[in-house]
Amino acid sequence: MELSLTSQEIAAIIEARATRGATTETIRDIASLATARAGDISFLGNPKYKAEVPACAASVIILPIDYDGEPRPGQLYLHVDNPSAALAKLCARIEQLLWPRPAPGIHPSAVIAPTARIAASATVGPLCVVEEGAVIGERTHVEAQVFVGRHAAIGDDCWLMPGVRVASECVVKNRVRLQIGVVLGSDGFGYEFINGRHEKVPQVGRVLIEDDVEIGANTTLDRARFSQTVVGQGTKIDNLVQIAHNVVIGKHCLICSQTGISGSVTIEDYAVLAGQVGVAGHLTIGRGAKITAQTGVNANVSPGATLKGTPANPYMFEQRINVLRQRLPELFQRVDRLEKKFPAEKTSSDA
Amino acid sequence: MELSLTSQEIAAIIEARATRGATTETIRDIASLATARAGDISFLGNPKYKAEVPACAASVIILPIDYDGEPRPGQLYLHVDNPSAALAKLCARIEQLLWPRPAPGIHPSAVIAPTARIAASATVGPLCVVEEGAVIGERTHVEAQVFVGRHAAIGDDCWLMPGVRVASECVVKNRVRLQIGVVLGSDGFGYEFINGRHEKVPQVGRVLIEDDVEIGANTTLDRARFSQTVVGQGTKIDNLVQIAHNVVIGKHCLICSQTGISGSVTIEDYAVLAGQVGVAGHLTIGRGAKITAQTGVNANVSPGATLKGTPANPYMFEQRINVLRQRLPELFQRVDRLEKKFPAEKTSSDA
């Protein structure tokens, strides 16, 4: 981050209610209280780190309005109602500085089919390919080396990072962010085993991404066998996730990195899947359910449930089982002791 | 899917043996019996859904020859011997409509080395790179932004989706489909630990993909340390799979999403690895073995075996262990009860 802001500029961005001290440093980076140095800005986001403030070497520290210490020489305190919210404002401003909205227009090196329709307010970066009949909406920013296939449609105010590939017929609605290398519309993994060979089942559906979705780097979403694979409004998907054909994901879900969802699974609104979760095919994960990391789901999940383990169990039950599992050496010893006290008579069933 | 077919066209494609009713709707999508609406075609693929047919709102329904209900007004029944096979025929036809064979030729924006040999019947899309000495066979379709490295060879009738990368020296035989973002020929992960540093072991082998293989989106296959990493004829690999250096996979295997195969593993013909499986290095998985999802394989697997769990056990045994594991709370209670009945005398070994 090549940040370069004066303390006055920062005070204005975060709408500081009071200041104490002063610095002439230009602020070049954000750091935690413990690691900040001259030229950094830091912040007290959590009261438990309060004791770290006096020793903090940052040039500027964002503090709650009621923090009553004194800055070091050459150090500026900016007092606000909510330091975390103030930091978010600052980061939002930095984001605008780092990634200013590019001028509309199509880079001359992009290859655009004559029948593609690209809004005049959209930006299409260098070396993109936009195929026949594809549509790109208002103010959408398509970065370098993106592929938009035949009859694919991207809505308004989307941001497609470099190397994104939206295959033919897929639909992306509005305000969607696709991180680097996202694949929308690869073929589903469907075969019929005929005469000793796996014969391909044609995959002729599409992928539909609703409004306000974000999808992480190198994540793959397969097109439906027919009909559509769907990601609902506001859902956020992390990096390297696999979404198989005909999966339907509801609204405002979170799906963390390296999770895999098998074919035809339904995930209802507000579900949260942590990292490296696996979900077997044709299941339903109920509204608001939480699946903890590395869990293997092989049955339907009730709304609101929290599951853990492979096979998946209710969270508290699985925690208890894990504790008892770790006590197996003790249990075996206790049974040994009981048996020594009461040796079994040899019987025919004691093979 | 921008489908647009009349009911007459569909009847012809699926070779309907009898019809009942009639519709004037143009068919625009395929949907399940429960979700279909006017303009959709649906089908009764599994007798257990028979009760859903009378309420189905599809404009056309594909039904078995002996289904004896009556269509709704404006609805057409098409009767065939096997509705699933009929649907597959329809999907195959739709696939041709969606993705017609492109005209042969090389897009002017592609960068082709002078010594590359590209068959006259092949198609090379926009912004591809084909390096020195590379070969692309008859009727092979290379989509946009593909990379084919030095001396790599792609056979006949292959289909390389956008963004595929085939690194130098790698060989792809005939009728192979590589989905978006597939990587063939990244370096194997090999280092020697010398004087506190990991020194790279050169990886100078190649990847060989035999006939009729399909590989899923963003899957990676490492080149061999020397000699070759091999995927045998007819094997199908899903998205985000990792195949390490010197792995040899036999014919007609299935390897599901997010599975990882460590270096020098041999997988014999007809093996099936479900999703998120891990296989440790230098092992052999026998012919026709089945490895269930999330299993961790750390020993050789006999032909025909079905394994489950980490560490992997025979499937039925692991199922039984899982049942007993869930009964650990009960078992601890039972041992508590026995001990209460027969309290242990304190001994020196009871620490």
Added chain:
Amino acid sequence: MELSLTSQEIAAIIEARATRGATTETIRDIASLATARAGDISFLGNPKYKAEVPACAASVIILPIDYDGEPRPGQLYLHVDNPSAALAKLCARIEQLLWPRPAPGIHPSAVIAPTARIAASATVGPLCVVEEGAVIGERTHVEAQVFVGRHAAIGDDCWLMPGVRVASECVVKNRVRLQIGVVLGSDGFGYEFINGRHEKVPQVGRVLIEDDVEIGANTTLDRARFSQTVVGQGTKIDNLVQIAHNVVIGKHCLICSQTGISGSVTIEDYAVLAGQVGVAGHLTIGRGAKITAQTGVNANVSPGATLKGTPANPYMFEQRINVLRQRLPELFQRVDRLEKKFPAEKTSSDA
């Protein structure tokens, strides 16, 4: 590998100390003793395979100086002090032949921003994009279709394989190898849940890759929320790994395929994470710790510890638990037997 070397050339490369026999074959491939054929070179790297030497059909075999058998007709033995080291020398030479350093210069199809600074000794391949203010150092080799974003900086002697994407502001130091499809600088997965929606937390930090790092195909590293995500000197990361925002990895670590590291984790020097490991957020993995495959780490790990399992336990303890877990059927039988001998009286607590 399109290898073509005479036996004299090979003898010179590996500095053979003695020879026995002779061959007129040109050497085209390297193979193990058991699989080698005429035209191959093989080697005895491990004494346990000594009995395979007499039957080996390779045209050239690299052997220890004290191996005393006789070659077959038309076969050449090359004797060296250390056959494995000799093979490494040969592979290094083959690597140079396969991938000669390209001539410096920028391919005319690359799109380079006017303010980008590219060293005169660097090579930038076809269809690359290098954005405003980006820097590429001396002798660095950027292959085809690579993306280097705004103000990103690549050091000297790096090698970026085809399709690598280094997003804006990210920094790569010297002698770094990035395999095909690596993503540096995708956004971290950070949201605040506000009024029923996941609101994006801006991710304005960068990724910093120190000297001598190698990163595998399609691996993703997220930029920091602020400050930086770091990979320390000499660390090697395999394919399809996920490194989340603000992770700090020390020097000379190994991170194997499909492992996922959650946000703000610290991994100290010389740690080794095997394949498909998951690490929960904000933890520290101590110096030299070893985490075995598929382990789920949900607590800090002490320096030098070896962990296994989900939840992670010390390796030897987890091994013991796994053995006892497999003996659960026996344990249940033993408790059954004890109870039969001493039936519980029905009590109110026996629900």
